[in-house]
Amino acid sequence: MDYSTHLQATSNTPLSDVSASSYRRLVGRLIYLTNTRPDITHVVQQLSQFMAHPMTAHSQAAFRVLRYLKSSPGSGIFLLTHGDLRxxxxxxxxxxxxxxxxxxxxxxxxxxxxxxxxxxxxxxxxxxxxxxxxxxxxxxxxxxxxxxxxxxxxxxxxxxxxxxxxxxxxxxxx
Structure with missing residues (x-):
């Protein structure tokens, strides 16, 4: 998510009922994905605040996360087998x-x-x-x-x- 972007509850026009339910499903899947992709944790936390009344700006931000995930498929958690245990x-x-x-x-x-x-x-x-x-x-x-x-x-x-x-x-x- 762009650092200068700040999502608000009343930022744009509300989504239709069909779009709002697909937004909720998408954010739910992104929440599940944060178990292995810590790089999207903050933006998913931001998007999940607006699940009750999503706006078009929230949907656009969620699609931006999808584009980021598509462009970086190999990023995720990498556990090393050696090193100090501190x-x-x-x-x-x-x-x-x-x-x-x-x-x-x-x-x-x-x-x-x-x-x-x-x-x-x-x-x-x-x-x-x-x-x-x-x-x-x-x-x-x-x-x-x-x-x-x-x-x-x-x-x-x-x-x-x-x-x-x-x-x-x-x-x-x-």
Whole structure:
């Protein structure tokens, strides 16, 4: 999705009933596809917000995702068989990124060595009055996922000795 594109609930003309149901099916299939294609997670999260009342701009954005997927069929998750077994997480957010609700959008990606194993893009449930507080909430969400993955690695007897690293770009939240 183009970075400058911001979808809104009332951006264009509404789709007809037939087009709206096909939009919902398409976004549902894209949601399923995010299990193996983390590169489309954010845009699918954006498109899924408008499933109740889709507009033509939303449909055009969904078709743009399909064109992107068609042009990059070999892209997906690649798990390496060698490398260090250290968890590294990158957390970021778009403060007040949702134009309709002004909620921030959290995103993180977690690597085991050099292999991506977990990712998420989600709108926060509350409106934060400062970017530091919103970034802190994003760090909390990422830390919970890191802890869950640490427990899974311990339960499956994967040997790792070093603590997880969490990267953040907001100095006040750190």
């Amino acid at each position: 968890l590294k997480a990158f957390s970021d957010l778009d403060w007040a990124g949702c134009r309709d609700s002004r909620c921030s959008i959290t995103g993180f990606s977690i690597f085991l060595g050099n292999s991506l194993i977990s990712w998420r893009s989600k709108k926060q449930t509350t409106v934060s009055r400062s970017s530091s507080k919103a970034e802190y909430c994003a760090l909390v969400s990422t830390t919970c996922e890191l802890q869950r993955l640490t427990y899974i690695l311990k339960d499956t007897h994967v040997p790792f000795v070093q603590l997880a690293i969490l990267y953040c770009d907001n100095n006040s939240a750190i």
